[in-house]
Amino acid sequence: MTSKTAAKTSAGRFFEDFAVGLALVHATPRTIGAGDVALYSALFGARFAVQSADSFAQKIGYPRSPVDDLLAFHVVFGKSVADISLNAIANLGYAACRFLDPVYPGDTLSASSEIIGVKENSNHETGVVYVRTRGFNQDGVAVVDYIRWVMVRKRDAASPPPKAVVPDLPKAVAASSLGHGVPRLDPAAYDDALAGSPYRWGDYATGEKIDHVDGVTVEEAEHQIATRLFQNNAKVHFNQFSEGQGRFGRRLIYGGHVISLARALSFNGLANAFHIAGINAGRHVAPLFAGDTVFAWSEILDSATLPGRDDLGALRLRIIATKNRPCADFPLRAGEGYDPAVILDLDYWVLAPR
């Protein structure tokens, strides 16, 4: 009976179970409905007008409000967890993420991944797995495409290391490849007052820093509800019985929760940067736990036009999220490393009307 049990229940893959070229079709496609949109909004507090109001979206050229880009990202990510990161120790980084097509309520998302790199760590107990994941809608159109790498436990420290393959990751997504996630818009029909800010793409300058001012405290129920909404079943987020005996003694909050909170906070200062077009790089610098209060600030790293598009421009942003520390003085470094309050360092592209 025991062997049957082991066969039917998934305990998740260990480092030995990954090989370069392995292709994985992830389980449980999901129709994103009006309920997911409302719940996402209520959990993170996003206030970008395009995603909030059908009438606003329609006026500028959308058929209706698209789903928040990060909701689509998290749903796709969530599908990959059971196959990739159930035994992950840490989600180390993101690269080459592009949002390729808008997602609308009623669309059904599915996901598949390919292993593009593996490298055992020197302690022989863990290794790094590089994976490219793509999300598709019900018509098979790719809506998001990204690479992440995770540290995964080995089943057995004695098992021989695989040949190390570390993919050559781009430092950034080329601005020229962005913008497919937004239909052509009419910037003249974009109402700045309803959107919450008079500042458009051209009003932001490279090097500019913006403190997003507000702080938001996270509760256990909130991150659990959010992470289940994404059907992300990573054990560390839900099981206080086992986590209480683990590294932190606490349930660990899904890193994507921090990204969504920081993004929602960034509305205050970046209200017109309504679309995330790509993610260049990202690090979860430190863990977040329930009871902590998240703050964020942004720096404009670059500004770019998009080929053939005079409706929108791209801003490359670095957003830094902290816990239990306001960001009026833009905390980042402390000595050789990060300021101890920093929990997220994310480099991404947003689009704003011109």
Add this chain to the structure above:
Amino acid sequence: MTSKTAAKTSAGRFFEDFAVGLALVHATPRTIGAGDVALYSALFGARFAVQSADSFAQKIGYPRSPVDDLLAFHVVFGKSVADISLNAIANLGYAACRFLDPVYPGDTLSASSEIIGVKENSNHETGVVYVRTRGFNQDGVAVVDYIRWVMVRKRDAASPPPKAVVPDLPKAVAASSLGHGVPRLDPAAYDDALAGSPYRWGDYATGEKIDHVDGVTVEEAEHQIATRLFQNNAKVHFNQFSEGQGRFGRRLIYGGHVISLARALSFNGLANAFHIAGINAGRHVAPLFAGDTVFAWSEILDSATLPGRDDLGALRLRIIATKNRPCADFPLRAGEGYDPAVILDLDYWVLAPR
């Protein structure tokens, strides 16, 4: 860079920033969808049949279930926060609130306000701002119209006081002006058993008091999720880091949360009073915090017919909500002031079938 930063991030208006006549178009219109309705129901526990079941609503004359009146109110209120009350110390009162047209799932709400009064307080550190806010649907039809007044911090105690303007507020909304938020209904098709009570408009007598019996304990995650659902970003509700150092050492629960809880509790005793037609006056007598249990009781203040309507009648109710104190003995006064358990004193009009 600092000046640009300050310009792009809103820290909210201070008392000096308000002048009588100032008109404000609030940001972030919002499409109210099936998800908002479900989440509102799950957060507050409303059980009024009209708002719960399309089939019930259709049978009596609605095209489908309308959105709970208070959900529409809170969404409109929420939009006004960033412009009006981000630096408010307290929401002092409500008056002249009327629900003017039903809101249905799929409707998009937007809001605008006008400043109708300002009066500096004698301490020179704060002032009272009177504001009339209106919510509109996607066709520009007003769905709710109300006045509130809030105590707002001055930026600088030394700045000169404005000429005091205190608007003449009606003690109550005239019954003759109510009922526009409900289509003509067929009271014979209204099923008392499905609605949960045999008591219709004519069964309630002025002076009658009703203990709503049940109590409900509020959690941090619940009020935060609700308040974000309304896109209300007032700092005091979300930021334990700063509130922990503040007046109460706690996050303050949005006053509207208490109104919605009390309204849901009032189903037990007022199950057929399915529509809020107007709010005459209201005071948040004391703050509510997570962990507290809310109870409520009502008194029938008045009963009125509506011009040209034999389908519905109006009841003027006073609902008193308490914390951590059952209401079997109708707590209200203690000496000169309120019973220390009272947190809400709301005078409003409901409609019930005749």
Add this chain to the structure above:
Amino acid sequence: MTSKTAAKTSAGRFFEDFAVGLALVHATPRTIGAGDVALYSALFGARFAVQSADSFAQKIGYPRSPVDDLLAFHVVFGKSVADISLNAIANLGYAACRFLDPVYPGDTLSASSEIIGVKENSNHETGVVYVRTRGFNQDGVAVVDYIRWVMVRKRDAASPPPKAVVPDLPKAVAASSLGHGVPRLDPAAYDDALAGSPYRWGDYATGEKIDHVDGVTVEEAEHQIATRLFQNNAKVHFNQFSEGQGRFGRRLIYGGHVISLARALSFNGLANAFHIAGINAGRHVAPLFAGDTVFAWSEILDSATLPGRDDLGALRLRIIATKNRPCADFPLRAGEGYDPAVILDLDYWVLAPR
């Protein structure tokens, strides 16, 4: 005034208020929308593909994704609470539950019950009430039919006992009566990879045990939100003020919450058992409180074909949920009784593709 008050507010029925043959139409029909589906998913973490993705459901023969069977069950159950179990001490058991027709988003559920048994307990302070409850959609089609029995307080220990009537309950629902809750499906179109498991009906053997591995910690906000979503207003779940002075000093979590958590956990091992066809018997062995972590394991009790159906087969499962105790060793008995960690013992039928 007091008598009027008592008349209009329901304090719930006591044991004396139930008589065999009493028929009850429950209040507040409810339209199950996209929001309820999303919230149910986010609260329990279900990952069964049929209920998650319209495209998956359509491919095998559904018009679109049906609502999770337990969501429909809980909504119907919730309606019965105000009339049956507001003063219940414990929900003792379930029997003869069948899911009779699929429920889709947009359907409106209502419920009615009949009292089929009463038996006073020897302490004269409580009695057991047996009730058959049925849920209907907006067309009057029964979607779920079940019997439960509850222990209810007497109003007065001195009131004479009724004639004891204990209905003859079936030990199990006959497999031949199952399957009406699923349209005829095309098992060849059922994609095992998207569903999350290669194991179909024929791969499970009687006597097989499956540890569902994962654990999930429950928060107060989560169970309160869920229970209100079901419009279940039983006092013990919501009122810390009174429960703090009661038996447990804590709010008691709705037993159905445990069933839904265990069901969601069972995806890991039973991913293709997508439909609950019936419940044979069930006991809430011990209470669950916020902060506890729920685990579960299943045993295959039986396997059956369905008359005239070669698309699906039935598995009779016993699922055991525990709190704060992993289930790798299948905890069940300890001496004469249950292992002290066991909180749920449920015997039910699921259907899986052949």
